[in-house]
Amino acid sequence: MAAIGCFVPVFLLLGGVVLGAVLGGSQGALWGGVAGVLLGSAVPVAMFLSLRKARGARR
DSSP states (O other), X not given: OHHHHHHHHHHHHHXXXXXXXXXXXXXXXXXXXXXXXXXXXXXXXXXXXXXXXXXXXXX
């Protein structure tokens, strides 16, 4: 399960690049890739912080 989560930023990067290239050419591919990496990194960080908070509340 953790290995799948490690690939989320990569999948969103590639998806953002492809979608950005289709919609906006090379400039769109760049922006789509950046947006994909930021979103793909934010999701695991949010999950980590919420799990850490839940672990602290359990103690």
